[in-house]
Amino acid sequence: MRDIFSLRKTDGSARRGTLRLAHGVVETPTFMPVGTAATVKALTPDEVRSAHSQIILANTYHLWLRPGLETIVGAGGLHKFMAWEGPILTDSGGFQVFSLQERRKLDDDGVTFQSHIDGSTHRFTPETVIAFEEALGVDIAMVLDVCTKLPATREALENSVRMTSAWAQRSRAAWKSEQTAVFAIMQGGLDLELRERSAQEIVALDFPGYAIGGLSVGETREEMYVTARASAALLPEAKPRYLMGVGTVRDIIMAVDCGIDMFDCVYPTRCGRNARAMTRSGEYNIRNATFARDYTPVEAECDCYVCTTYTRAYLHHLFRANEMLGPRLLSYHNVYVLNDLMRGARNAIDCGEWAAFRNTHVGNHVGEA
Amino acid sequence: MRDIFSLRKTDGSARRGTLRLAHGVVETPTFMPVGTAATVKALTPDEVRSAHSQIILANTYHLWLRPGLETIVGAGGLHKFMAWEGPILTDSGGFQVFSLQERRKLDDDGVTFQSHIDGSTHRFTPETVIAFEEALGVDIAMVLDVCTKLPATREALENSVRMTSAWAQRSRAAWKSEQTAVFAIMQGGLDLELRERSAQEIVALDFPGYAIGGLSVGETREEMYVTARASAALLPEAKPRYLMGVGTVRDIIMAVDCGIDMFDCVYPTRCGRNARAMTRSGEYNIRNATFARDYTPVEAECDCYVCTTYTRAYLHHLFRANEMLGPRLLSYHNVYVLNDLMRGARNAIDCGEWAAFRNTHVGNHVGEA
Numbered sequence: 001m002r003d004i005f006s007l008r009k010t011d012g013s014a015r016r017g018t019l020r021l022a023h024g025v026v027e028t029p030t031f032m033p034v035g036t037a038a039t040v041k042a043l044t045p046d047e048v049r050s051a052h053s054q055i056i057l058a059n060t061y062h063l064w065l066r067p068g069l070e071t072i073v074g075a076g077g078l079h080k081f082m083a084w085e086g087p088i089l090t091d092s093g094g095f096q097v098f099s100l101q102e103r104r105k106l107d108d109d110g111v112t113f114q115s116h117i118d119g120s121t122h123r124f125t126p127e128t129v130i131a132f133e134e135a136l137g138v139d140i141a142m143v144l145d146v147c148t149k150l151p152a153t154r155e156a157l158e159n160s161v162r163m164t165s166a167w168a169q170r171s172r173a174a175w176k177s178e179q180t181a182v183f184a185i186m187q188g189g190l191d192l193e194l195r196e197r198s199a200q201e202i203v204a205l206d207f208p209g210y211a212i213g214g215l216s217v218g219e220t221r222e223e224m225y226v227t228a229r230a231s232a233a234l235l236p237e238a239k240p241r242y243l244m245g246v247g248t249v250r251d252i253i254m255a256v257d258c259g260i261d262m263f264d265c266v267y268p269t270r271c272g273r274n275a276r277a278m279t280r281s282g283e284y285n286i287r288n289a290t291f292a293r294d295y296t297p298v299e300a301e302c303d304c305y306v307c308t309t310y311t312r313a314y315l316h317h318l319f320r321a322n323e324m325l326g327p328r329l330l331s332y333h334n335v336y337v338l339n340d341l342m343r344g345a346r347n348a349i350d351c352g353e354w355a356a357f358r359n360t361h362v363g364n365h366v367g368e369a
Numbered sequence: 370m371r372d373i374f375s376l377r378k379t380d381g382s383a384r385r386g387t388l389r390l391a392h393g394v395v396e397t398p399t400f401m402p403v404g405t406a407a408t409v410k411a412l413t414p415d416e417v418r419s420a421h422s423q424i425i426l427a428n429t430y431h432l433w434l435r436p437g438l439e440t441i442v443g444a445g446g447l448h449k450f451m452a453w454e455g456p457i458l459t460d461s462g463g464f465q466v467f468s469l470q471e472r473r474k475l476d477d478d479g480v481t482f483q484s485h486i487d488g489s490t491h492r493f494t495p496e497t498v499i500a501f502e503e504a505l506g507v508d509i510a511m512v513l514d515v516c517t518k519l520p521a522t523r524e525a526l527e528n529s530v531r532m533t534s535a536w537a538q539r540s541r542a543a544w545k546s547e548q549t550a551v552f553a554i555m556q557g558g559l560d561l562e563l564r565e566r567s568a569q570e571i572v573a574l575d576f577p578g579y580a581i582g583g584l585s586v587g588e589t590r591e592e593m594y595v596t597a598r599a600s601a602a603l604l605p606e607a608k609p610r611y612l613m614g615v616g617t618v619r620d621i622i623m624a625v626d627c628g629i630d631m632f633d634c635v636y637p638t639r640c641g642r643n644a645r646a647m648t649r650s651g652e653y654n655i656r657n658a659t660f661a662r663d664y665t666p667v668e669a670e671c672d673c674y675v676c677t678t679y680t681r682a683y684l685h686h687l688f689r690a691n692e693m694l695g696p697r698l699l700s701y702h703n704v705y706v707l708n709d710l711m712r713g714a715r716n717a718i719d720c721g722e723w724a725a726f727r728n729t730h731v732g733n734h735v736g737e738a
Contacts, residue, residue, distance in 0.1 A: 037687075037690040037692055038683075038686065039687060039690075039692045039694045041692065041693060041694075042693040043694070044694065044697075044698075062690075066686070066689060066690055067661065067682070067685075067686040067689070067690075070662070071661060071662055071682060074662050074664065074682070075664055075680060075682060075683070081680075081682070081683055081686075082683065083678050083683070292440060293439070293440055293443050295443065295444055309452050311444060313436070313443070313444060313450070314444070314450055314451065316436075317406070317407065317435070317436040317440070317450075318406075318408060320436070321406040321431075321435055321436075323406055323408045323410065324411045324693060324696065325410075325411065325413065327693065328411070328413075328693070328697070329413075
């Protein structure tokens with residue numbers, strides 16, 4: 001297994017690194033916009049790229065059900081199907097399947113579930129999921145894990161760690177493709193003893209990267225920070241670390257401070273569709289009447305296409321008139337902002353100014369979601 | 370009043386001309402994509418331009434109600450508000466107001482109506498509408514007319530002609546702006562005697578251009594062609610002719626053949642949102658199961674961004690998954706196709722090959738909407 005990660009610099013616990021993947025180089029820390037159904041909602045791949053995205057995330061659960069593997073393989077893989085040439089990471093579908101609650105049945109070998117689209121029955125095992133992700137041709141494939149909502153009993157968390165480790169071992173054995181790097185997932189909820197057990201078991205299997213799973217699932221923000229920091233410290237320094245499903249500006253900054261390298265979240269595009277503008281200095285709703293005749297850009301300091309072309313008054317009008325261009329433009333701006341924030345974070349770590357950068361940006365986003 | 374139109378060539382009744390407007394030159398015959406609410410639905414102005422649109426249409430009725438004149442004037446006019454630098458034509462709102470049926474009251478001076486958005490009361494007169502369009506800063510402003518649905522009584526049609534002529538005269542007197550060319554509108558339904566009366570009355574007022582109104586409002590296709598041809602012949606050769614609300618590929622080709630120079634319709638963008646692909650050789654619905662694994666472009670012969678980047682299988686998937694990118698991409702392709710068709714029409718007239726071009730394209734679109 002080739003080494004995909006170089007840790008270039010640290011500043012406190014914050015890390016500056018480079019990922020070398022089959023479809024390109026990714027500078028970390030990095031944010032991955034989510035393209036659930038092989039499309040980052042409302043944006044073309046060209047726009048995703050021009051907004052400085054380096055890598056995107058797609059969802060195994062959704063692609064498995066629609067359009068299905070044969071369609072994507074027939075297109076020559078996921079990159080060709082969706083016309084995105086850069087790196088792609090796929091989650092394993094574990095999180096979505098375990099969210100189905102009444103519609104899934106877990107056993108030691110895998111999980112059987114019903115499609116939310118048409119009720120049809122499907123089965124994920126560690127092996128079928130890795131085979132699916134490899135067939136998509138993605139750069140990073142996550143192993144199938146057993147995720148638990150919080151709060152959870154000690155027994156449920158222990159079970160999640162035990163099964164996730166066993167499935168990681170089977171995923172490791174099933175992994176064949178040279179172009180796909182498989183990442184394992186740590187579980188254990190807020191229990192640091194279980195986090196340590198989970199880390200030991202998956203690190204022993206020697207994966208090219210590790211994710212911290214089972215967070216951002218119901219705990220408080222403080223609990224998440226404490227657990228993420230402790231979990232990151234349990235992972236090997238030389239391997240990339242990925243905090244799944246995070247998130248907002250504040251959470252990402254805090255997680256970089258915990259020593260995490262990779263993030264994904266639907267947050268910027270979901271906000272974009274819901275008229276919520278993200279800026280370096282905070283968030284606001286563009287539908288508010290106060291913006292009806294505000295002829296300044298969405299964010300005065302932003303040099304993105306949207307901010308250099310349109311005004312708040314125009315975006316306000318588009319959202320009030322339910323015009324599709326509104327969600328399009330605001331999604332673009334929000335993704336751009338988050339990518340730009342990560343570029344700033346990388347710079348700050350490079351220059352040994354991380355603490356100041358962190359304090360400024362966390363201060364700007366106090367009280368937000 | 371400056372001369373805005375040069376008739377460069379004719380081939381049969383088909384005409385090849387050039388419009389010189391405040392925001393640029395428009396080669397005719399031309400199609401104008403509709404940007405009802407100051408946005409061509411789902412597309413950015415850059416895309417509208419890269420799809421070879423020369424001029425767009427915006428709706429006075431909709432902009433009057435939302436965002437309202439003050440907001441647009443505050444932005445520096447409609448061009449700046451929506452970031453479209455090319456020519457804009459606005460309709461007068463007459464068509465929309467007369468469609469309101471129970472919510473409007475007509476008198477000799479103007480028409481009072483209730484907003485479909487919030488029920489508020491508004492009043493259009495020939496003078497207020499011209500003032501509104503001039504304040505928007507558009508290149509071509511249509512006069513307020515009285516439009517009648519078909520079938521209509523002779524009395525209703527006579528009334529429509531009489532009032533439209535009287536209002537045209539008042540609009541002519543109200544017109545002040547150097548940068549806005551005001552076009553009059555002919556009425557008269559399918560009654561050629563009334564069409565002649567209407568033409569004589571408005572042509573006597575010497576407008577820089579004329580529209581054929583009151584068609585595409587319930588009559589058969591054959592009736593429309595016959596009336597459009599007869600109406601076009603009643604208009605001065607040296608002035609541009611605009612057939613309002615048309616349309617489909619077949620209707621546009623036939624109307625060019627009648628001697629019309631300008632067209633507008635929501636058809637390509639509405640089709641785009643509804644999964645209907647327009648091509649040079651006919652239309653189809655991209656949601657059809659037959660396209661699920663069709664890895665060819667939307668149209669093999671098309672060189673637009675969508676056709677050179679994505680497959681039918683991908684667009685099929687986007688529409689099935691209700692992803693916003695589907696309507697975006699198909700709207701772009703459809704507008705591109707219609708603009709490209711007009712470019713082909715201009716070429717054909719330039720080369721004296723109009724009849725062959727017409728026959729090929731009408732033949733390709735038999736049986737369509």
